[in-house]
Amino acid sequence: MSKNRSPNAHFEHQLRSTKQDLKFANVNYTMIEKSKREVSNLKEDKLTYRIGDSAQLSKTVKDEDIKNFAEATGDKNPLHLDDEFASKTIFKRRIAHGFLTAGLISAVIGNKLPGNGTIYLSQTLNFLAPVYIGDEITAKVEVLQVSKEGKRLRLKTQVINQNGAVVVDGEALVIPQRR
Numbered sequence: 272m273s274k275n276r277s278p279n280a281h282f283e284h285q286l287r288s289t290k291q292d293l294k295f296a297n298v299n300y301t302m303i304e305k306s307k308r309e310v311s312n313l314k315e316d317k318l319t320y321r322i323g324d325s326a327q328l329s330k331t332v333k334d335e336d337i338k339n340f341a342e343a344t345g346d347k348n349p350l351h352l353d354d355e356f357a358s359k360t361i362f363k364r365r366i367a368h369g370f371l372t373a374g375l376i377s378a379v380i381g382n383k384l385p386g387n388g389t390i391y392l393s394q395t396l397n398f399l400a401p402v403y404i405g406d407e408i409t410a411k412v413e414v415l416q417v418s419k420e421g422k423r424l425r426l427k428t429q430v431i432n433q434n435g436a437v438v439v440d441g442e443a444l445v446i447p448q449r450r
Contacts, residue, residue, distance in 0.1 A: 326384035388448025
């Protein structure tokens with residue numbers, strides 16, 4: 272003799288089992304998604320540089336800076352050192368060496384962003400305007416691109432004078448020190 276079961280008992284049992292399986296699957300799915308987020312956050316934490324990160328450094332250019340740069344590099348172009356000569360050029364007065372100006376970019380990269388231990392791979396420079404003795408210049412560096420593992424950074428590099436004019440514009444590719 273058969274038990275008194277509802278004609279739908281078999282389907283009801285299957286439905287209950289399916290609901291339990293779905294509940295279990297949902298818990299597992301939630302745990303997997305949470306783990307994925309934790310791993311993703313862990314990776315992001317290791318990647319300490321983000322697009323838009325920036326740093327800057329300012330300096331007033333002095334006659335002494337130009338003379339020291341000329342001595343250190345051997346670039347003794349009279350445009351930088353001789354008032355009389357410079358007065359007859361398109362600039363009408365002495366200007367700082369372009370690489371003295373661009374050197375401020377290197378100071379930002381080596382000391383601030385990315386900072387100590389950074390290895391320079393390349394740098395483009397466009398010299399857009401002269402820098403005169405007494406100008407206050409500000410080098411700005413901004414992260415444009417971070418490689419997948421954060422092993423390389425592409426940086427926007429600019430030097431801007433006290434009037435807001437961009438005097439040097441370019442990009443750098445660097446390897447930041449591992450953290």
